[in-house]
Amino acid sequence: MNTIVKLSVLVAMVMVLVCSGCRKKADSTTPVAEETTAIADANAASVSWVTDFEMAKKKAADEGKDLFINFTGSDWCGWCIRLDKEVFRQKLFASEAPTRFVFVKIDFPRQTSLPAALKKQNDQLAQEYQVQGFPTIILADATGKTYAQTGYQEGGPMAYLQHLAELRMQRPAK
Numbered sequence: 697m698n699t700i701v702k703l704s705v706l707v708a709m710v711m712v713l714v715c716s717g718c719r720k721k722a723d724s725t726t727p728v729a730e731e732t733t734a735i736a737d738a739n740a741a742s743v744s745w746v747t748d749f750e751m752a753k754k755k756a757a758d759e760g761k762d763l764f765i766n767f768t769g770s771d772w773c774g775w776c777i778r779l780d781k782e783v784f785r786q787k788l789f790a791s792e793a794p795t796r797f798v799f800v801k802i803d804f805p806r807q808t809s810l811p812a813a814l815k816k817q818n819d820q821l822a823q824e825y826q827v828q829g830f831p832t833i834i835l836a837d838a839t840g841k842t843y844a845q846t847g848y849q850e851g852g853p854m855a856y857l858q859h860l861a862e863l864r865m866q867r868p869a870k
Contacts, residue, residue, distance in 0.1 A: 741790040745801035756798040756838035764797035765834040767827045771805040775848040776831040789853035835863055843867045
């Protein structure tokens with residue numbers, strides 16, 4: 697019986713570690729941000745990230761697209777780095793996903809500091825969208841109203857695109 701209790705405690709501890717992902721740091725000093733950042737790999741795949749949330753909403757409204765809001769710890773969160781490498785930097789994702797989304801990067805880096813206004817915006821958005829860990833991906837309409845939330849998914853760009861298509865079916869009818 698004692699072995700069963702010990703094993704149960706061990707399994708519970710492992711589950712907590714695995715499920716916790718990258719947790720948001722209460723007073724995180726966050727990343728470097730520019731108005732728009734292009735991420736490219738050796739194969740010239742790129743997704744254009746907007747860091748100004750109001751600009752992103754306007755762009756989404758003008759282009760008839762949804763918002764893909766990426767809450768990330770780009771320089772320290774292992775799952776965020778994997779998602780970027782395995783999905784966002786892949787040609788298939790970079791060519792298909794921008795037809796439906798404007799990409800918004802809400803970054804919380806630890807190696808660099810953000811300009812004060814950007815840090816304030818990012819902190820407010822993390823609170824507004826109730827972000828508890830990283831990566832958190834919010835899918836929203838052009839006004840910023842959430843219709844789905846996700847994070848890292850295994851399987852590469854094709855699987856992620858299929859996952860996003862399923863999530864987009866949750867969108868309210870226009």
